[in-house]
Amino acid sequence: MQHIKIRTPQFLPDKLQPWFAMTELAFAQSKIHDEQTKFAITVNALDARAATAPEDAILRPPEERLYAAVKTVLLTRMRKALNQDIRQVLKEEAIGDRTPSAFWKHLRGIVNAEELSDATLKHIWLDQLSSMVKAALVTRKKDNMQNLLEIACKVHATIGNPQKGLHGSL
Template identity: 35%
Template sequence: MCESENMMTKSDLTGSKDIFRVGVRVPPFWPEKPAIWFAQIEGQFAISNITADTTKFFYVVSHLDPRYASEVEDIIVSPPADDKYGRLKTELIKRLSESREKKVHQLLTHEELGDRKPSQFLRHLQHLAGPKVPDEFLRTIWSSRLPSNIQSI
């Protein structure tokens, strides 16, 4: 990870111009939720005033584990001429995110409360369901999967 650095030139000592460079703190890649990871890294880009497409692209590439880099090897090896970062982001999210069908199947068959709080479990089910599933239907699934002593409450 890069740490903050202050850089000054000779002219800075005379007070003519200050140059400060802030390093980007790249969080560990989160393959289960790559869209959230990209939101975090984009926050770091904004803090560091990094706007160049190529710089963003190479920051992301340099922080991907080999197993996730291999998912987008075609883009890394032969990046597009324009919007390198945007294309890498889109494809990495698409290729690592679970399909909509798989999420709905997981919602309907496999999900249980586990060690989550009921409110955390509901948010998880809402994430799996997406915005098009009615809340009433989702709450029915949610309440039926809570332990019987909590269901009565």
């Protein structure tokens, strides 16, 4: 068996189409055309989360078109997983007893900025805040997210502490 040197790009689970395009360019530059070799290189490049998506294609690969099969499975299943994450953020997540900042971090832990923009996630986040916190933020549309988080947490802490009342220091 011949040892092949190839430099594959870092795996980009949120950008699978460009990642596959770059990987296929690396295959072409290295003159790799064999499906089994492409399959092995691709599977070895996956991170732990992504490797679970095509688990059956990895453990029981088809006899032909191994690379094409794992590519199709990855693209299909990773897209479904992303759609499920976005649906979860849109329909299932609630602030509960979290601070506004903790809730933002929680939402960002489910979907990253590549999957859902800050502007879109900000609307979802704002919908979950109390009316008092929203009122404090309404005039701050041009503030960056960090400033909004700080203001929201200060208002939230004041409202949540009956000793301070509504006239506590912000």
